[in-house]
Amino acid sequence: MGELGNVSSIRTAMEKNQYLLKSQYALNIVEAKCKIIDEEMRMKYGREITRSITQRIKTPESIYAKLVRKNLQTDFKTACDKLNDLLGVRVVCLFVDDVYELAKLLKQQKDVKIIKEKDYIAAPKKNGYMSLHLIIEIPIYFDENCEKKRVEIQIRTATMDCWSVLDYQLCYKKNMADTAGIMEKLKRHSDTIAAIDREMLTIRNEIEKI
Amino acid sequence: MGELGNVSSIRTAMEKNQYLLKSQYALNIVEAKCKIIDEEMRMKYGREITRSITQRIKTPESIYAKLVRKNLQTDFKTACDKLNDLLGVRVVCLFVDDVYELAKLLKQQKDVKIIKEKDYIAAPKKNGYMSLHLIIEIPIYFDENCEKKRVEIQIRTATMDCWSVLDYQLCYKKNMADTAGIMEKLKRHSDTIAAIDREMLTIRNEIEKI
């Protein structure tokens, strides 16, 4: 056995039982919900709310790596039971107050069950990561059955989204001894980003008062 | 008042209350359901099932014309109450038996309520029109509410679909006196089409026996 064997057995499992098609279906529903809220808020405030709404199904490689990192058994069944982010939707807003209003409107919907909520904007991760995370569950109807599908929704501002690109690059560096200095910079950069977002909000509010 | 006034007041009504966005959402769900069934059947039989799955929201012009034809009041509220085909999905299959199996699998789904079913394949319309029509209702969740959305699903073979193009062209001709002869031909053409579809099925069944 070995890494490749496991990645490829996860891939094989994902190709069965219409996993991909059903996941796509669930993601499309969540994306549609976000778009409807986006339009609702756009009408209400007369300005742009989101910059992009994207979706992804976690790849076999990425599932395998996460299972290893979490010391879990490296099979797809375990992934389905234990990982909350197999299906993900990312919403990038322009202003930080919109992040919270969009989340609130999503949580109100009757077929959306909130499994977990983490506010990494109010309390950023140690490395500086900021984002609002919702793990939700929605019912999806196929055949005669109804399946519950869990989806992780990350809502953040465009500037937070820029920061996360640097963090992602750093993740792929092995030589951890050398990264301490950079991690410190990245953390401070995250504080600057938060300040930028507050400034954006202040200016926007002043413009709206004119 | 007059025709234009009414068409444009229907258009205005359609632009309110996120009618278009919510309708799009409902159509996407129905289209996704059809695609999942398509894949299921493709796996089961090892061959192509549908040639295309398309959707449309009825235009204000077309709504107005239908209300007039049916002697109904020409406003959008009446259209929503009385017309079943404001939202439509068309599924074009290759073989006539697949039309029925696809419909059966759709009807089994727990969130799909069948409002009406018309089998214009077993009993074509007088002019020769063939198609299986399902009017369904599905629940769509927005905000804190759940709306029922009615969708007309037309399922037919690719050859029936070709026939309907001629019929559609004829509809737009006013001079009805001259159309009698053509209507007769169109009706006979529809019989030939039905024969073609039976032949398609026979040959396919023989191929599958090899």
Added chain:
Amino acid sequence: MGELGNVSSIRTAMEKNQYLLKSQYALNIVEAKCKIIDEEMRMKYGREITRSITQRIKTPESIYAKLVRKNLQTDFKTACDKLNDLLGVRVVCLFVDDVYELAKLLKQQKDVKIIKEKDYIAAPKKNGYMSLHLIIEIPIYFDENCEKKRVEIQIRTATMDCWSVLDYQLCYKKNMADTAGIMEKLKRHSDTIAAIDREMLTIRNEIEKI
């Protein structure tokens, strides 16, 4: 070595030098050309011209199988030199006269070079296959360079397109001894299809005269 080895070395070669992205680019240009002609003709005749325009990049499996069938060396370089259908666009028209007019308008374009033309409608293949095939070459600009890309365009009616599905199914049957009877039926079915298309045309012309 062996079949899998070759398929996978073809796949590897296809992932290099931006083959897929550049091929996509070429296909999009050809598809756009077809759509513009479609609209032009739709305006001119006031009716629908095409039912669908699709594109595909030939898969490694399919390339390998064709090279074997043609007794050629089974590597990607040979495929690029000898096969004309690595990139394909299929245009499905409703009426057979539109097939020819669309082809004519495509051939007139200054950046389209015709490499080969085969009229399998006037002279169907032995098995009954009908379609108009154009092999064209168009210049695609990347970097500082210009590459010539060959694309096979198949133009046919929707009824011919239905026939080809049966033929495709038959292709995958190995037991050729048993297929003789069916091939005969398929050939006769192709004649019926041609008759249907002529009838479509006749009725359409009569409708247009009203």
Added chain:
Amino acid sequence: MGELGNVSSIRTAMEKNQYLLKSQYALNIVEAKCKIIDEEMRMKYGREITRSITQRIKTPESIYAKLVRKNLQTDFKTACDKLNDLLGVRVVCLFVDDVYELAKLLKQQKDVKIIKEKDYIAAPKKNGYMSLHLIIEIPIYFDENCEKKRVEIQIRTATMDCWSVLDYQLCYKKNMADTAGIMEKLKRHSDTIAAIDREMLTIRNEIEKI
């Protein structure tokens, strides 16, 4: 005459001669070029280059407003002659050095003719607006003819892109007396944004050195 009359006569002119379809074609080619460069750079540097590539055809309303602002005659012919941004592609990069490299690779392409280049990053507009603008011309082949199509390409970082949203909001405020204070803040905010982009670059370069 009057505003509405002119907007609608511009709209009518845009619906003729396949202006929309041909413009779409030109935009798709430019977008494809940007995507190929994006992939090329992504391979070379092993990291994400662009965050989004979008396109738009200027609306009749927006064309009319711009003609008025520039004191030009308000018809579509004048717009085609005098305005360079009827067709626009916007490329949002993550890092400011990528903005310049992407532009360089685009300018090298043999079928791209550079009409004008404005570097509003090196020298921001008075209000703080930052972006690299290229006006290019590409040949598009239709029928027997070849048309030159002008496209404005705006290349900027994601943070610059955020800034522009505020600026856009301010544009729609009439009461200019009150905007002076805000414009000052917006200008300073633009300086902060430029500093953020430099910091992003510094951190990225340090990460890449590990």
